[in-house]
Amino acid sequence: MKPAPLTCHSPTSLDEALRLLHDIGSEAKVIAGGQSLVPVLNMRLATPGHLVDITGLPGLDEIRVGAEAVEVGARVTHRQLERSPAAYAALPLLRQTLVNVAHPAIRNRGTTVGSIAHADPNGEMPMILALTGGTVTAVSVRGERTLAAADLFVGPLETVLEPDEILVCARFGRFPEGTRTGFTELARRSGDYALAGAALAVQVIAGQMQQARMGFVSVTEVPTVLDLTDLVAGRAADQSAAVAEAVVERVHAHIDPESDIHATAEYRRHLTGVLARRLLTDLTTGEPARTSEEALRGAS
Numbered sequence: 021m022k023p024a025p026l027t028c029h030s031p032t033s034l035d036e037a038l039r040l041l042h043d044i045g046s047e048a049k050v051i052a053g054g055q056s057l058v059p060v061l062n063m064r065l066a067t068p069g070h071l072v073d074i075t076g077l078p079g080l081d082e083i084r085v086g087a088e089a090v091e092v093g094a095r096v097t098h099r100q101l102e103r104s105p106a107a108y109a110a111l112p113l114l115r116q117t118l119v120n121v122a123h124p125a126i127r128n129r130g131t132t133v134g135s136i137a138h139a140d141p142n143g144e145m146p147m148i149l150a151l152t153g154g155t156v157t158a159v160s161v162r163g164e165r166t167l168a169a170a171d172l173f174v175g176p177l178e179t180v181l182e183p184d185e186i187l188v189c190a191r192f193g194r195f196p197e198g199t200r201t202g203f204t205e206l207a208r209r210s211g212d213y214a215l216a217g218a219a220l221a222v223q224v225i226a227g228q229m230q231q232a233r234m235g236f237v238s239v240t241e242v243p244t245v246l247d248l249t250d251l252v253a254g255r256a257a258d259q260s261a262a263v264a265e266a267v268v269e270r271v272h273a274h275i276d277p278e279s280d281i282h283a284t285a286e287y288r289r290h291l292t293g294v295l296a297r298r299l300l301t302d303l304t305t306g307e308p309a310r311t312s313e314e315a316l317r318g319a320s
């Protein structure tokens with residue numbers, strides 16, 4: 021199918037884009053990479069009369085690495101972020117995860133901020149924003165507001181953003197010294213959305229685990245992060261297998277996936293436990309998480 025007739029606007033400044041969104045109202049939709057929106061339009065699941073294309077706006081194409089966070093502008097594609105040496109050095113979890121997002125062709129056009137605005141529970145980057153304690157900045161003609169990930173996502177494909185707001189950037193928080201990170205997921209085919217996925221950030225100091233947080237993909241309606249610190253703090257990293265059972269129990273107590281045409285709830289639940297155990301033991305015994313490492317090799 022083709023989209024319903026619409027008018028595409030190509031503003032050349034942020035002010036012009038914000039004014040268009042405000043004046044047109046709920047009939048307008050922001051378009052960035054189009055990798056999620058265009059299929060939705062083609063299937064006529066949405067029929068906005070106007071698109072406001074933000075790919076021509078100046079100043080939204082930067083990746084800024086600061087002491088506290090990696091800031092990603094709204095025009096930065098998944099691929100640009102994945103390939104950024106500075107972002108990788110500051111926050112390896114970005115690349116570890118991004119190589120699992122769709123296919124390279126889609127990552128070449130799709131934006132990381134667009135993926136966050138889209139808020140797909142099967143999308144990896146909304147969860148990574150939450151796991152890193154990140155924030156986004158939204159602007160409209162009324163001004164600017166910064167939202168924590170925990171306040172942004174309210175349901176599947178649903179955020180608190182108003183129709184006339186543009187997300188200008190996302191800030192992924194950096195982890196403290198000694199933090200090891202990894203991402204792993206299982207999809208039926210490479211590049212497909214995951215049946216289940218998980219990311220872990222665990223701090224290891226002098227051979228002992230300290231803080232630990234785990235986030236999940238495709239098994240929760242909104243990005244969900246579990247704090248595992250009380251289960252692992254003070255335990256020897258190379259003995260992490262001894263606490264893996266308790267971690268899996270915590271995961272199963274909080275993660276309650278649903279069945280769909282791709283997998284049953286029971287299978288996703290089982291898989292989430294397997295991925296959680298694998299991430300913990302791989303990261304703390306010095307072995308990189310398997311699927312991320314394989315994907316990284318493929319991307320280099």
Ligand SMILES: Cc1cc2nc3c(=O)[nH]c(=O)nc-3n(C[C@H](O)[C@H](O)[C@H](O)COP(=O)(O)OP(=O)(O)OC[C@H]3O[C@@H](n4cnc5c(N)ncnc54)[C@H](O)[C@@H]3O)c2cc1C
Binds near residue numbers: 129138185
């Ligand atoms: C075959 C296929 C497989 C895919 N697999 C995966 C996958 O495995 N994992 C994954 O995470 N994603 C996957 N995607 C989606 C891909 O990551 C998209 O690029 C991303 O979700 C949206 O980014 P975009 O820039 O293309 O946004 P668009 O498609 O342009 O927009 C998506 C939505 O976000 C809104 N939006 C976009 N940018 C902004 C902004 N700056 N401010 C406010 N609103 C905004 C739009 O209005 C729209 O509602 C897949 C897509 C395809 C087609």
